Amino acid sequence: IRKDIGEIKVLAIFRTESKNQIIGGKVISGQAEKDCQAEIIKDGEILFEKKILKIGRKLKDDTPCIYLGKNSVIMPALINTHTHLEFSSNNTHLEYGDFMVWLNSVLEHREELFHNCKSECYKSAIEEMKKSGVCAFGQISSTGNDLKYLKHSPLKVVYFNEIIGSNPAAVDMMFEDFLLRLKESEEVTNEKFKVGVSIHSPYSVHPILAQKVIDIAKEKKLPIQTHFMESKAERKWLTKGEGEFKLFFEKHFKSAKPLISPMEFISLFKNTNTTFIHCVHANDEELQKINEIEGNVTHCPISNRLLNVGLLNLERVKNHSIPYNVATDGKSSNYSLNLFKEIRSALLMHTDLHPKYLAKDLLKAVTINAAKALGLNNGSLEEGKDADIITFKLPNKIDNLDMIPLYIILYTNMVE
Ligand code: MCF
Ligand code: FE
Numbered sequence: 001i002r003k004d005i006g007e008i009k010v011l012a013i014f015r016t017e018s019k020n021q022i023i024g025g026k027v028i029s030g031q032a033e034k035d036c037q038a039e040i041i042k043d044g045e046i047l048f049e050k051k052i053l054k055i056g057r058k059l060k061d062d063t064p065c066i067y068l069g070k071n072s073v074i075m076p077a078l079i080n081t082h083t084h085l086e087f088s089s090n091n092t093h094l095e096y097g098d099f100m101v102w103l104n105s106v107l108e109h110r111e112e113l114f115h116n117c118k119s120e121c122y123k124s125a126i127e128e129m130k131k132s133g134v135c136a137f138g139q140i141s142s143t144g145n146d147l148k149y150l151k152h153s154p155l156k157v158v159y160f161n162e163i164i165g166s167n168p169a170a171v172d173m174m175f176e177d178f179l180l181r182l183k184e185s186e187e188v189t190n191e192k193f194k195v196g197v198s199i200h201s202p203y204s205v206h207p208i209l210a211q212k213v214i215d216i217a218k219e220k221k222l223p224i225q226t227h228f229m230e231s232k233a234e235r236k237w238l239t240k241g242e243g244e245f246k247l248f249f250e251k252h253f254k255s256a257k258p259l260i261s262p263m264e265f266i267s268l269f270k271n272t273n274t275t276f277i278h279c280v281h282a283n284d285e286e287l288q289k290i291n292e293i294e295g296n297v298t299h300c301p302i303s304n305r306l307l308n309v310g311l312l313n314l315e316r317v318k319n320h321s322i323p324y325n326v327a328t329d330g331k332s333s334n335y336s337l338n339l340f341k342e343i344r345s346a347l348l349m350h351t352d353l354h355p356k357y358l359a360k361d362l363l364k365a366v367t368i369n370a371a372k373a374l375g376l377n378n379g380s381l382e383e384g385k386d387a388d389i390i391t392f393k394l395p396n397k398i399d400n401l402d403m404i405p406l407y408i409i410l411y412t413n414m415v416e
Contacts, residue, residue, distance in 0.1 A: 038360055040401045046074055048387035055381050068391055068416075071398075073408060075363070076379050077135030077388040078339045079370035082225060082277055082298045084140045084330025085150070088125040089116035094332060096306040099231035100244045106332065107252070113332075114143060122149035125337055130155055132338040133415035135388040138225065138275075138327070138374055140198050144181035151188040156388075158374045159185050160198035160225050163205055163213045167253055171209050178213065194375070196223040202265040203234055203245060203258065210260075214268055223273045223375050225298075229262065229286065230278035231309045238262050262286050269293055275325075275373045278303075279317070280310045287320040296373040297322050299365070301346045302336075303329035311349055314361070325370040326362060339366055340412045347409055359405035390415040 047054040047063070054060075068074070090113050095105040129137060136156035139146065142164070150157050161181045165174035185195045197217045199210045217224050229235060237245035238258050250256050262282075266289045275296040279287070290297065299312050317324050326346055328337045336342075343362040350358055371379025378388040392415045394407055 038364060038405070040404055042401070044074065046381060046389065048389070050387060052381060052383055052385050052387050052389075054383060069393065071394045071396060072391055073394060073404075074381070074389060074391050075408075076367040076371075076381055076385075077390045078133045078366045079325075079374060079376065079379055080129055080134050080137040080327050080337065080339050080366075081275065081325045081370045081373050082138050082140065082300065082327035082329055083125075083129075083337065084142070084332050085122060085125050086114050086117055086142055086146050087330040087332035088121050088337075089113050090331045091335070096333075097308050099307045099309050100233055100248060102307050102333070103248070114145065117146075119149055122146065125331070126153055126155055128337045129339065131414045132340050133390040133392070133412070134337075134339050135378065135390075136371075136374065136376055138196070140225065140330070141181070141185070144184060147181075147185055147188065151193055153192070156192045156194075156376065156378075158194045158196050158223060158376070160196040160223075161185055162198040162200055163209060164200040165209055166204055166206050166249075166259060168206060168208075171206050175209060175212060182216070194223075196225065196374075199224065199226045201227040201230070201234070202238055202260055202262060207260045207264075207268070210265075210268055214272060217272055221273075223275070223373070224269060225275045225277055226269070228265070228276040228279055229282040230280060230304075231307070232281055235262075235281045238265075263289060266290055266293065266295070269295060273373075273375060277327075277329075278309070278312070280304055280312045284316070284320070287317065287322060291320045291322050295322065296369070297324045298373070299324050299326045299346065300329040300333070300342075301326070301349050302342055303333035305345075305349065306333050314350060314353065314358075318361075323369045323372060324365055325373050326365040327370075338413065340409065340414075342366075344409050347406075356402060356406050359409050362409060363405050392416050 041057060043057055045057060045059045046052065047059050093109045093113060095101050134155060138158045138160060139150060140160050140162050142162045150159065161178060163174065163178045165171055189195055197213050199205050199213060233244040236243035238261065241258050246256050263286065266286060270293045275298050276290055277298045278300060279297050297317050304311065314324065326343055328334050328339060328342050343366055346362055347355060347358055368379040378386040392412055395411055398404055398407060
């Protein structure tokens with residue numbers, strides 16, 4: 001590493017010797033998400049400052065370099081697109097095994113969990129992600145109280161201000177509170193801290209309120225996230241106005257009619273950059289619509305398993321040409337925020353897919369696809385991209401390059 005002159009603080013080449021690999025992504029004709037070819041460069045080198053300057057082999061022999069050692073891998077740092085860090089103090093408070101039971105336990109313990117998550121709690125949540133190779137995360141902020149802990153995060157943050165509220169009488173108040181939180185988060189925006197909005201879900205946000213927030217996102221070009229078709233109960237409620245959600249709304253809000261159809265809901269997000277979280281129970285018509293409006297899908301396999309909502313059909317999402325990314329969701333529905341553990345779980349859960357090819361897709365899901373969903377300039381090793389890079393070692397020399405993505409997912413928990 002050479003201390004450099006002027007703007008450049010550190011200039012380094014990571015040079016590797018034979019038996020080492022680089023995983024990279026190449027963009028073809030500007031369609032990263034659809035045409036990205038994951039390419040593995042043996043004995044690769046990467047030259048970077050704040051951005052990646054060059055990638056290839058035998059780049060510049062006279063430049064000081066760091067040799068990473070045998071069997072090392074250089075790849076884009078991971079991106080955890082969807083978290084709820086305000087819930088990070090949860091471990092055994094919330095009840096798992098059934099979506100509605102979980103939701104009721106959230107309502108019961110929310111305040112207590114939020115109260116118990118202060119500086120140390122956020123620090124350790126971020127540290128866990130960082131150790132597992134995450135360079136950026138999407139945070140759903142329900143209250144805005146997390147802002148002071150996240151505005152100086154060592155990792156990049158896309159901070160999604162959440163709107164929630166289906167009761168027409170409370171809509172104005174909710175909107176005012178949302179505007180205040182949005183403004184406060186916009187005031188701390190910088191290179192590493194970006195702002196977005198989150199419409200919680202089609203069952204929990206009044207369409208008028210949703211429309212108002214989407215209009216703001218359009219005007220300010222902010223990314224959007226929304227939970228969509230997570231449970232069977234949600235599908236039954238939105239399409240038939242029946243089932244467990246009917247009882248839930250009657251009990252808590254004394255109203256018992258769904259306010260929007262799934263298709264109308266998706267249409268609200270036309271001409272935005274929206275990511276639909278979960279989609280486990282989305283049907284072909286809805287997925288086609290999501291593709292039509294150029295939406296993304298986030299898959300949270302551990303969360304879906306713990307709330308027992310089923311397993312997203314990844315092939316179906318792919319067949320609809322929708323780029324999917326993988327995220328941990330919050331500790332509200334996960335035991336960990338380690339993204340390598342998350343993709344390993346996905347690899348083991350999707351027993352209908354070939355592990356070798358699924359592994360490759362999962363690495364794209366947590367890098368290039370995730371960067372696209374959050375609107376970040378990273379997630380692949382290419383000239384001009386932010387130098388958000390991770391390195392680690394595989395346990396052995398691997399001659400069959402095709403197997404590398406699978407071995408990466410099986411053997412990596414933490415990065416160097
Ligand atoms: O993604 C999971 C499950 N689906 C929906 N919401 C949440 C998840 N984890 C946390 N949440 C939050 C959500 O942001 O829980 C609340 C919202 O604030 C549920 S509605 C009272
Ligand atoms: Fe979530």
